[in-house]
Amino acid sequence: MQSFTGEHILSVNQFNHDSIQKIFSVANQMQPYALRQKRTKVLDGAILGNLFFEASTRTRVSFGTAFNLLGGEVRETTGMESSALAKGESLFDTARVLSGYSDVVAMRHPDNGSVAEFAVGSRVPVINGGDGSNEHPTQALLDLYTIEKERNYHGESIDGLHIAMIGDLKHGRTVHSLSKLLCLFKNIRFTLISPKELAMPDSIIDTIENAGHQVVISDTLEGSLDADICYQTRIQEERFPSKDEANKYRGKFRLNQQVYTKHFQSNTVIMHPLPRDSRADANELDNDLNLNPNLAIFRQTDNGVLVRMALFALTLGVENIVSKYDTDVHWYSNKK
Ligand code: CP
Numbered sequence: 001m002q003s004f005t006g007e008h009i010l011s012v013n014q015f016n017h018d019s020i021q022k023i024f025s026v027a028n029q030m031q032p033y034a035l036r037q038k039r040t041k042v043l044d045g046a047i048l049g050n051l052f053f054e055a056s057t058r059t060r061v062s063f064g065t066a067f068n069l070l071g072g073e074v075r076e077t078t079g080m081e082s083s084a085l086a087k088g089e090s091l092f093d094t095a096r097v098l099s100g101y102s103d104v105v106a107m108r109h110p111d112n113g114s115v116a117e118f119a120v121g122s123r124v125p126v127i128n129g130g131d132g133s134n135e136h137p138t139q140a141l142l143d144l145y146t147i148e149k150e151r152n153y154h155g156e157s158i159d160g161l162h163i164a165m166i167g168d169l170k171h172g173r174t175v176h177s178l179s180k181l182l183c184l185f186k187n188i189r190f191t192l193i194s195p196k197e198l199a200m201p202d203s204i205i206d207t208i209e210n211a212g213h214q215v216v217i218s219d220t221l222e223g224s225l226d227a228d229i230c231y232q233t234r235i236q237e238e239r240f241p242s243k244d245e246a247n248k249y250r251g252k253f254r255l256n257q258q259v260y261t262k263h264f265q266s267n268t269v270i271m272h273p274l275p276r277d278s279r280a281d282a283n284e285l286d287n288d289l290n291l292n293p294n295l296a297i298f299r300q301t302d303n304g305v306l307v308r309m310a311l312f313a314l315t316l317g318v319e320n321i322v323s324k325y326d327t328d329v330h331w332y333s334n335k336k
Contacts, residue, residue, distance in 0.1 A: 095121030
């Protein structure tokens, strides 16, 4: 079994089937803390350096929340302009300095490979919160954890899954990382739907095919798909040379109840890494799906806290002693 203690989490390539099951098992144990049924102080005194050099809501806040739920404290750096990177400091120097102030670092940066470069200079474990269009390993883990839970609910496993990925598959780092993780399972069918210019990179398709899985590629959503999961993505306008360029694709693949009923099964699970672009000219995941029980987007965000708690517990080597530091919850809580 792979040991996580003291290790960086930079890419999904570092996981195997067993290590994923280990992360998911620890994540399951985190549920009572996330639901505020009990508290733990296992990371009392530990400090997370939460460095987000690119916009984020859920990854940044859920990393912080996960660390707080384990009893640790969080120091935030947000935005390139508010750090010395804007004065020309290297990622190596920044890492040497900030890792002296923290026990673990979570980091997002707009450049591919930047988090791995930072990790070279870090004296503490670094967790990749997204580097350019390259990878988003913790999102892929929480997506996979969600898929497993949704499948288990219907008495099925991840093996044999048919997933339709829709939208900007070129720049969407979440679909890159998730595709690679799914390759660790058996008989996965991928239906990849995107404008031709925003197709899944060949390197990812090669990885899928070399692992023996089936890939169908299309630039239109047509016919009836027997997909178990519809994984919708956002046009990643921040990765385009200009907003005008991104606008060419905005609103191209909209999912609403009518489109869902036409192309998917009545129990197809709808996922999206979020944020969904809800502006009128995009409306990529319509509000009319909000009450659809198959819409799993907020189950994904809740699961993100569990998975990130598990990664902190594992990288800091406390996964087996979390409950030893339990205390009671004294306030009203009605989380489900
Ligand atoms: N899914 C995701 O990475 O969301 P944020 O950009 O809000 O962190």
